[in-house]
Amino acid sequence: MLSVEGLESGYGRARVLFGVSLEVPAGRLVCVMGRNGVGKTTLLDTVMGVLPATGGRVTFEGRDVTRLRPDQRVRLGMGYVPQGHDTFPQLSVMDNLLVTLEASAHGDRAALEEALEVFPRLKPLLKRPAGFLSGGQQQQLAMARALVTRPKLLILDEPTEGIQPSIILEIEEAVERLHATGLAILLVEQYLDLALRLADGFVILDAGRVVRSGPARELQDEEVHRLLSV
Ligand SMILES: Nc1ncnc2c1ncn2[C@@H]1O[C@H](COP(=O)(O)OP(=O)(O)OP(=O)(O)O)[C@@H](O)[C@H]1O
Numbered sequence: 288m289l290s291v292e293g294l295e296s297g298y299g300r301a302r303v304l305f306g307v308s309l310e311v312p313a314g315r316l317v318c319v320m321g322r323n324g325v326g327k328t329t330l331l332d333t334v335m336g337v338l339p340a341t342g343g344r345v346t347f348e349g350r351d352v353t354r355l356r357p358d359q360r361v362r363l364g365m366g367y368v369p370q371g372h373d374t375f376p377q378l379s380v381m382d383n384l385l386v387t388l389e390a391s392a393h394g395d396r397a398a399l400e401e402a403l404e405v406f407p408r409l410k411p412l413l414k415r416p417a418g419f420l421s422g423g424q425q426q427q428l429a430m431a432r433a434l435v436t437r438p439k440l441l442i443l444d445e446p447t448e449g450i451q452p453s454i455i456l457e458i459e460e461a462v463e464r465l466h467a468t469g470l471a472i473l474l475v476e477q478y479l480d481l482a483l484r485l486a487d488g489f490v491i492l493d494a495g496r497v498v499r500s501g502p503a504r505e506l507q508d509e510e511v512h513r514l515l516s517v
Contacts, residue, residue, distance in 0.1 A: 288311055288312060288315075288347070288348060288439065288440055288471045289310070289311040289334070289345070289346070289347055289365075289440055289473065290310050290311075290344075290346040290347075291307060291308055291309045291310070291330075291343070291344075291345055291346075292308050292343055292344045292346070293306045293307070293308055293342060293343035293344065294306070294308070294330070294333055294334070294340055294342070294343035294344070295340060295341045295342030295343050296329060296332075296333040296338050296339065296340050296341050297329070298329075298338075302341075303326045303495050304326050304329055304330060304495045305494075305495045305496050306342070306343065306496065307326075307330055307492070307495070307496065307497055308497060309490045309497065309500065311440060311471050311472075312471070313469075313471055314466075314469045314470070314471055315471055315472075315487045315488060316462075316466045316471070316472040316474060316485055316487050316488075317472070317473055317474070317486065317487065317488045317490065318474050318475075318476050318482040318485065318486035318488070318489045318490070318503075319331075319473065319474065319475045319476075319489075320475075320476060320479070320482060320489055320491050320492070320515060321491050321492035321514075321515070322493070322515065325492045325493050325494060325495065326492050326494075326495040327444070327445075327475045327492055328369075328475070330475075330492065331367070331369070331444050331473070331475060332369075333345075334365075334442065335357050335360055335365065335442065336352070336353075336355055336356055336357045337357050340353050347360065347363055347365055347440070348363070348364070348439070350363070358390065361390070361392075361436055361438075362391075362392040363392075364436075364437075364439035364440060365438060365439075365440050365442065366433035366434065366436055366438025366441045366442065367442045368426075368429045368430050368432075368433045368441070368442065368443045368444065368446060369429075369444050370444040370445050370475075372422065372426045373432075374417040374418075374420075374429055374432065375417060376416065376417050376418030377416055377417075377418060378416065378417060379413065379414050379415060379416055379417070380409055380412050380414070380415055380417055380420070380428055381413040381414065383417050383432055384399050384402065384403075384428075384431060384432060384435055385399075387432040387433075387435045388435050390436075391435060391436040391437070392436070393436075393437055395437075398434070398435045398436075399435060401434065401437075402431040402432075402434040402435045405430075405431065405434060405464065405465065406427040406428075406430065406431050406457075406461060408424065408427060408457065409424065409427055409428060412424065421451070421454075422449060422450050422451070423450045423451055423455075423457075423458070424454070426446055426447075426454070426458060427454070427457070427458065427461070430443070430446065430458070430461065434465075439471065440470070440471045440473065441465065441472045442472075442473045442474075443462070443472065443473070443474045443475065445475050445476060446458050446462070446474075447459065447478070447481065448477070459481060459484070459485065462474070462485055463484075463485060466485065474486070479506060479515060482503070482506060483503060483506050483507070486503040487502065487503055488500070488501065488502050489501065489502075489503060489505070489506055489511075491511065491514050491515065498514060499514060
């Protein structure tokens with residue numbers, strides 16, 4: 288479904304990604320792991336076109352999307368939830384969802400209800416400005432916004448980072464349920480135990496390169512622990 292080949296990008300003259308390749312097959316959850324600063328967020332931003340690729344290719348459902356804008360990729364079915372809960376703080380929860388619906392390719396209001404079914408905790412909060420939500424609720428809203436576009440692939444950057452434990456579990460369960468419905472997911476996750484519970488496959492980055500990839504069961508290997516330990 289998503290194919291990344293030899294991807295290169297960075298910030299100005301600073302190169303961060305050096306030829307990253309990975310595949311997310313339809314319906315699979317692939318976890319991108321690696322220590323702080325190895326390029327995980329840069330990879331997701333480049334896959335979505337938030338950052339331009341300076342080399343390599345991103346293919347989604349057989350179509351080369353490397354030069355498309357992020358909104359064009361969203362319309363093709365790539366949903367992105369960047370790090371740090373991307374919401375409009377002054378807008379109500381409902382308006383946050385409506386803005387996304389208006390920008391979506393389908394415009395079907397039923398998608399709002401579907402997204403709220405995944406995150407029922409948001410239902411009593413629809414009138415509240417997003418800026419007044421807790422970190423965990425904002426993360427749920429950010430994910431609900433991505434779901435409103437009815438993505439075929441969901442790209443999540445550390446959805447549990449800095450979030451209180453009770454909500455981490457809800458977010459984990461939501462990811463699990465979405466995966467069970469057949470949604471393909473590309474997930475950046477620091478915690479090995481969470482990756483072990485959720486992933487079908489994994490990719491480990493180090494200094495902007497893929498240093499190991501494989502099926503989730505190999506996450507138990509000693510080498511994987513070594514690559515992830517600080
Ligand atoms: N906006 C930016 N301008 C310049 N350099 C940046 C920018 N964002 C990130 N970098 C640098 O790019 C490298 C990769 O950062 P990136 O955020 O992709 O790593 P990461 O693996 O996602 O780390 P973390 O887990 O800490 O989020 C780091 O050296 C970082 O300092």
